[in-house]
Amino acid sequence: MHTSRRDFIRSTGCLTIGFCLGKWSLAESVPFAQELPSGLRMNDRINAWLEVLADGRVRVFTGKLELGQGIRTAIAQVAAEELDLEMQQVEVKLVETGITPNEGYTAGSASIENSAMSVRYAAAAARQKLMEMASQKLGIPPAQLQMMHGVISPLAGGRSVNFAELLNGQQLTDEVRQPVPLKPKDQYRLVGKAIPRDDIGRMVLGEPVYVQDLRFPGMVHARIVHPPNYQAKLLQFDEASIRKRFPGLLKIVVNGSFLGVIAADEYKTMQAQQALQQNARWSAPDKLLSLNGPSLIDHIISLPTKTEQVHKKGTIDGNAGMTLQARYFKPYIMHGSIGPSCAVALYDKDTLHVWSHSQGVYPLRDVLATLVGLPADNVHVTGVPGSGCYGHNGADDVAAEAALLARAYPGKHIRLQWSREDEHCWEPYGSAMIMDTSARLDSNGKITDWKYELWSDTHGTRPGGNVANLLPAHFLEKPFPGKVSGFSGGAYRNAQPYYKIPNQDVQVHFFNGPLRVSSLRGLGAYANIFAIESFMDELAEKAGKDPYQFRIEHLEDERAREVISRLRGMVQELPGTGAGIAFSRYKNAASYCAVAARVRVDMKKRSVQVEKMWAVIDAGETINTDGLKNQTEGGMVQSASWTILEEVKFDQLHITSRNWDSYPIFRFQQVPEVEVTIIDRPKEEALGAGEAAQGPAAAAIANAVYRACGKRIRHLPLVIPIT
Amino acid sequence: MVLIDLHVNGRVFHIDTDPATPLLYVLRNQLALNGPRYGCGLQQCGACMVLIDGRAEPGCMLPVQAVKNKKIVTLEGLANSNNHLHPVQEAFVQEQAAQCGYCLNGMVISAVSLLDQHPNPDDATIRAGLQRCLCRCGTQSRIMKAVKLAAAKMK
Numbered sequence: 001m002h003t004s005r006r007d008f009i010r011s012t013g014c015l016t017i018g019f020c021l022g023k024w025s026l027a028e029s030v031p032f033a034q035e036l037p038s039g040l041r042m043n044d045r046i047n048a049w050l051e052v053l054a055d056g057r058v059r060v061f062t063g064k065l066e067l068g069q070g071i072r073t074a075i076a077q078v079a080a081e082e083l084d085l086e087m088q089q090v091e092v093k094l095v096e097t098g099i100t101p102n103e104g105y106t107a108g109s110a111s112i113e114n115s116a117m118s119v120r121y122a123a124a125a126a127r128q129k130l131m132e133m134a135s136q137k138l139g140i141p142p143a144q145l146q147m148m149h150g151v152i153s154p155l156a157g158g159r160s161v162n163f164a165e166l167l168n169g170q171q172l173t174d175e176v177r178q179p180v181p182l183k184p185k186d187q188y189r190l191v192g193k194a195i196p197r198d199d200i201g202r203m204v205l206g207e208p209v210y211v212q213d214l215r216f217p218g219m220v221h222a223r224i225v226h227p228p229n230y231q232a233k234l235l236q237f238d239e240a241s242i243r244k245r246f247p248g249l250l251k252i253v254v255n256g257s258f259l260g261v262i263a264a265d266e267y268k269t270m271q272a273q274q275a276l277q278q279n280a281r282w283s284a285p286d287k288l289l290s291l292n293g294p295s296l297i298d299h300i301i302s303l304p305t306k307t308e309q310v311h312k313k314g315t316i317d318g319n320a321g322m323t324l325q326a327r328y329f330k331p332y333i334m335h336g337s338i339g340p341s342c343a344v345a346l347y348d349k350d351t352l353h354v355w356s357h358s359q360g361v362y363p364l365r366d367v368l369a370t371l372v373g374l375p376a377d378n379v380h381v382t383g384v385p386g387s388g389c390y391g392h393n394g395a396d397d398v399a400a401e402a403a404l405l406a407r408a409y410p411g412k413h414i415r416l417q418w419s420r421e422d423e424h425c426w427e428p429y430g431s432a433m434i435m436d437t438s439a440r441l442d443s444n445g446k447i448t449d450w451k452y453e454l455w456s457d458t459h460g461t462r463p464g465g466n467v468a469n470l471l472p473a474h475f476l477e478k479p480f481p482g483k484v485s486g487f488s489g490g491a492y493r494n495a496q497p498y499y500k501i502p503n504q505d506v507q508v509h510f511f512n513g514p515l516r517v518s519s520l521r522g523l524g525a526y527a528n529i530f531a532i533e534s535f536m537d538e539l540a541e542k543a544g545k546d547p548y549q550f551r552i553e554h555l556e557d558e559r560a561r562e563v564i565s566r567l568r569g570m571v572q573e574l575p576g577t578g579a580g581i582a583f584s585r586y587k588n589a590a591s592y593c594a595v596a597a598r599v600r601v602d603m604k605k606r607s608v609q610v611e612k613m614w615a616v617i618d619a620g621e622t623i624n625t626d627g628l629k630n631q632t633e634g635g636m637v638q639s640a641s642w643t644i645l646e647e648v649k650f651d652q653l654h655i656t657s658r659n660w661d662s663y664p665i666f667r668f669q670q671v672p673e674v675e676v677t678i679i680d681r682p683k684e685e686a687l688g689a690g691e692a693a694q695g696p697a698a699a700a701i702a703n704a705v706y707r708a709c710g711k712r713i714r715h716l717p718l719v720i721p722i723t
Numbered sequence: 724m725v726l727i728d729l730h731v732n733g734r735v736f737h738i739d740t741d742p743a744t745p746l747l748y749v750l751r752n753q754l755a756l757n758g759p760r761y762g763c764g765l766q767q768c769g770a771c772m773v774l775i776d777g778r779a780e781p782g783c784m785l786p787v788q789a790v791k792n793k794k795i796v797t798l799e800g801l802a803n804s805n806n807h808l809h810p811v812q813e814a815f816v817q818e819q820a821a822q823c824g825y826c827l828n829g830m831v832i833s834a835v836s837l838l839d840q841h842p843n844p845d846d847a848t849i850r851a852g853l854q855r856c857l858c859r860c861g862t863q864s865r866i867m868k869a870v871k872l873a874a875a876k877m878k
């Protein structure tokens with residue numbers, strides 16, 4: 001399979017695809033999009049995206065990875081729809097270098113917008129081509145043929161032909177070129193429905209699903225002994241005593257401060273890791289600043305910054321004449337995957353094979369090649385699902401460490417499992433952020449001026465293009481030069497309000513903070529929307545307006561107004577509680593989402609119980625309604641946990657949030673009930689939605705707390721102050 | 724290394740192991756079971772839950788020698804021999820009670836144990852019964868629905 005798939009991007013000449021549509025005619029087909037999805041433009045052959053198998057089923061290729069978001073099912077749905085197959089007749093091959101298209105990262109809620117749409121066009125083009133081939137073979141015009149469940153047959157009855165017979169072992173190598181007639185949406189049987197995911201059936205049986213479940217003959221186990229903090233260097237360790245205590249160790253790998261153990265038995269590697277942790281001596285580190293909460297804010301403000309103007313409109317002169325000013329804060333937060341990161345690596349016959357749950361299998365391949373000194377063609381990375389990651393967690397780092405071990409100990413599959421402490425201490429967190437807002441209201445309660453200043457570290461240090469972004473690159477004897485670099489734009493995601501305000505000034509100040517950071521679900525949008533939507537409530541009160549109405553009056557986009565007005569109808573308030581709302585359009589360009597929360601505050605215990613949360617979401621064309629619901633429900637619950645509980649803590653030495661006791665997240669007794677309404681708009685473009693609820697959920701809770709107890713809390717996590 | 728007889732999913736396995744090895748690693752590595760998962764190794768998350776004499780217990784810190792006379796059931800052992808799902812498994816599929824599903828083992832095993840003790844659990848009882856299990860994807864509301872559905876099925 002590996003070699004036979006290599007040519008899917010190679011040009012083999014272009015066959016013109018005619019307009020034979022079978023069951024529907026071009027006239028009733030949906031209007032053509034002006035542009036094909038970008039992934040399709042880069043991989044423009046049909047067989048880059050799908051193949052017909054010998055048994056007539058279809059295998060679809062995606063450059064994305066299943067991360068629990070249900071993308072595998074959504075992609076199967078669009079393919080099955082265009083080709084009129086049953087769901088069981090479509091299998092989805094997740095990202096693997098050399099096999100699937102290179103679609104970069106599975107991130108930013110973009111998999112539906114890109115991958116699923118590429119598959120849709122490729123499948124539609126395949127349909128057209130298959131109809132044309134069947135027409136020739138059967139000697140019947142395409143208009144008199146129908147396609148169903150992989151068989152093409154004359155409408156009038158008679159001899160039929162299936163996909164596999166038509167292709168006879170060949171694949172469709174035609175370019176997908178506009179115009180590609182898509183199936184009319186009013187004929188959909190699968191898209192827009194709550195098609196159940198089939199992987200849940202396998203999960204409940206304990207079938208192998210995750211990278212952690214991979215087993216290869218002769219596979220061995222490994223653990224890494226990470227330094228006691230970010231900067232410590234390995235001075236020495238007593239190898240002889242470790243070898244004596246653990247006679248079965250296969251290898252102790254040392255390269256600068258990179259220290260790993262390999263053994264046939266996993267428990268032995270864990271014991272050896274512990275022994276080495278006690279035995280190794282490390283250089284004394286530069287002190288981290290022991291800063292949490294308010295002192296961290298002062299520290300951030302004191303750091304040198306690089307300032308960028310994000311948006312400017314009209315005129316604003318300083319803060320003079322502003323009606324209201326407020327400062328909001330969000331601490332460092334961790335991804336906190338339930339399954340710590342894991343990878344399997346094998347170095348064999350000049351090729352490095354890696355199995356990884358990285359969100360960017362292709363970009364990872366390229367930096368791994370640099371890290372271990374091989375040409376990219378000699379590195380083969382297979383994407384295998386892991387535990388939900390919600391952004392850039394330890395997945396790439398553990399893969400890099402496994403790759404280094406494999407180079408040092410070739411010929412065996414090496415399974416490297418990070419411990420809970422490895423993941424908690426070394427994953428790149430979501431940056432702490434400070435948001436200063438001020439605004440002016442006119443006498444009608446309309447916002448005229450809006451000033452927003454934001455302090456943030458970067459929100460993207462994924463390894464793509466920079467080997468220095470991989471954790472072990474810094475541990476090596478010859479460390480890779482260069483600084484960790486990243487995508488800074490994530491900080492000001494949703495920093496600009498979606499409201500109609502004549503004068504606006506939005507600025508970001510970038511700092512280099514004390515902790516390792518990267519992309520966490522929603523990037524800066526979580527904190528920006530928390531600040532903007534809390535502030536909108538403060539302004540609404542000042543203007544003497546109801547929070548729904550105040551927002552609606554400042555919105556021009558009908559779809560935005562609709563999610564808010566629909567939400568009003570869902571919320572049930574109860575005596576002794578407070579309800580709050582918030583709205584955002586994710587990235588100001590993707591899904592619309594309005595969230596409400598009802599909370600109960602116990603002033604004595606200073607505790608907040610989030611009882612119920614509601615969301616209304618408009619993601620344009622919905623592919624799988626249950627998938628969208630599930631993502632939105634989960635997004636609200638996760639965001640509630642961030643908002644109420646979470647803050648990465650550290651002292652002068654290192655991270656002190658080392659496990660679920662020192663970094664608690666929601667348990668069942670804290671989790672709210674959730675209810676989601678979807679506004680499906682089949683005629684509109686499908687919009688990314690997996691991160692849409694994070695920001696509004698936070699602000700809705702803070703606004704509800706204010707209603708419940710009169711305390712406006714602007715610093716997260718949300719703690720009720722001592723009165 | 725010692726030989727230990729381990730009673731898992733209705734069969735007895737003779738296992739050659741360091742008796743201090745936590746049960747989780749024996750189940751995953753020696754018996755090639757995937758149900759019990761590694762999440763924290765600290766009895767904090769519930770990913771590694773197994774039924775020990777019918778009660779849900781985390782297996783990640785439990786030395787294998789401590790359970791040699793007990794009946795252990797893992798996720799794999801819940802379905803009957805024809806792969807006919809246990810009502811709890813069935814309910815999780817019906818409610819689509821997972822996102823990444825990494826936590827699902829702990830949830831299903833805990834729910835089986837809970838329903839054995841409380842056939843008609845109210846919300847508070849379900850929450851208390853699943854309190855040891857963490858889910859980062861935020862699927863808890865579906866999991867609660869699945870447990871209620873399973874209770875109804877088992878009537």
Ligand code: FES
Nearest residue numbers: 762763766769783
């Ligand atoms: S792995 Fe056992 S409780 Fe977390």
Ligand code: FES
Nearest residue numbers: 822824826858860
């Ligand atoms: S479904 Fe992902 S941790 Fe629960």
